[in-house]
Structures are given as structure tokens and as C-alpha cells.
Amino acid sequence: MTADDLISQFNFNQHTLLKSLGDVTHEESLQSPQPAGNCLNWVLGHLIATRAYLIATHGGEPLLSEEECKPYLQEPGSYSKASAKSLDELERLLSESFERVNETLKQTEPTMNNPAEGKSFIRDGETVGDRIGYYVCHEAYHCGQIGLLRRLLGKPGVF
Numbered sequence: 840m841t842a843d844d845l846i847s848q849f850n851f852n853q854h855t856l857l858k859s860l861g862d863v864t865h866e867e868s869l870q871s872p873q874p875a876g877n878c879l880n881w882v883l884g885h886l887i888a889t890r891a892y893l894i895a896t897h898g899g900e901p902l903l904s905e906e907e908c909k910p911y912l913q914e915p916g917s918y919s920k921a922s923a924k925s926l927d928e929l930e931r932l933l934s935e936s937f938e939r940v941n942e943t944l945k946q947t948e949p950t951m952n953n954p955a956e957g958k959s960f961i962r963d964g965e966t967v968g969d970r971i972g973y974y975v976c977h978e979a980y981h982c983g984q985i986g987l988l989r990r991l992l993g994k995p996g997v998f
Contacts, residue, residue: 842944846944848972852978852982860933860985868929878988883929888911893940894939944971953966954966986998
């Protein structure tokens with residue numbers, strides 16, 4: 840796996856997210872699906888927080904601090920609609936984080952085939968590129984969630 844391969848995959852996710860968010864309002868982004876589930880605002884913030892972690896663990900400078908990411912991680916009680924970032928702010932962070940992910944991946948290119956450090960995510964013998972590939976899949980999963988949340992808001996699908 841090369842940095843260009845991964846950048847291409849993140850680019851597809853980014854394109855999908857921007858299309859899905861196109862006509863969603865901030866108020867709509869705070870509506871939770873019933874009977875349960877996370878609202879679109881949380882899912883989008885979660886993607887940005889995950890990108891921040893990816894960037895930081897590969898030597899880049901994330902847009903959000905660990906503290907700023909906490910509400911969008913899976914810590915019970917850490918997210919509230921009252922303290923949620925505006926959808927406009929999240930969209931700005933999404934675009935800026937996309938650029939930082941690309942920069943980070945280009946810098947990481949020489950180490951893509953090196954063994955990944957730490958505990959295995961999925962299988963033994965993972966490379967740095969494999970690990971970053973998992974982030975792409977995680978993001979694609981949440982892109983699908985955002986597409987579904989969009990439909991639950993009564994909006995048409997975008998693909």
C-alpha cells in the first residue's frame with residue numbers, strides 16, 4: 840500500500856462526506872435517530888477526532904487537541920448537544936483535516952511497509968500502511984452512517 844493509494848481512498852470518503860452534508864443544517868445534525876444512536880454531529884466529530892489521532896501518531900500536527908476530541912470519542916457522558924461544535928465548524932475541520940491527513944501520509948510514505956508498533960488491530964505482522972488502511976475503512980463505515988442519518992432526516996440519497 841502506498842501513500843497515494845491511501846490518499847485516493849481518503850479522497851473518496853471526503854467526497855462522499857461533503858455530498859452527504861451538503862444541505863444538512865446544524866439543527867438537523869443534532870437530531871438523534873430513534874429509538875437510539877448517535878446524531879450526525881457526533882459521527883462527523885468522531886471522524887475528525889479519529890483523523891486527529893491518525894495525524895498525531897504519524898508525526899503530523901492535528902487540528903484538535905486530545906481534550907477537544909473527547910466529546911467525539913466513545914466516552915459515556917462526554918458529548919452533549921449544548922456543547923457540540925457547529926456543523927459549519929465541523930465541515931471546516933473536516934476539510935482542513937483532510938489536507939493534514941494527505942500531508943501526513945506523504946511524509947509517512949517511506950515507512951509504509953515497516954512493521955506497525957504496538958498491539959495488533961486485526962492481525963499479526965501489520966505494516967504502517969495496513970494500520971492506516973484500517974482508518975480508511977473506519978471512516979468509510981461512518982460515511983455510510985452519515986448517509987443513513989441523512990436519509991432518516993428525510994433527505995434524498997446522494998449516490
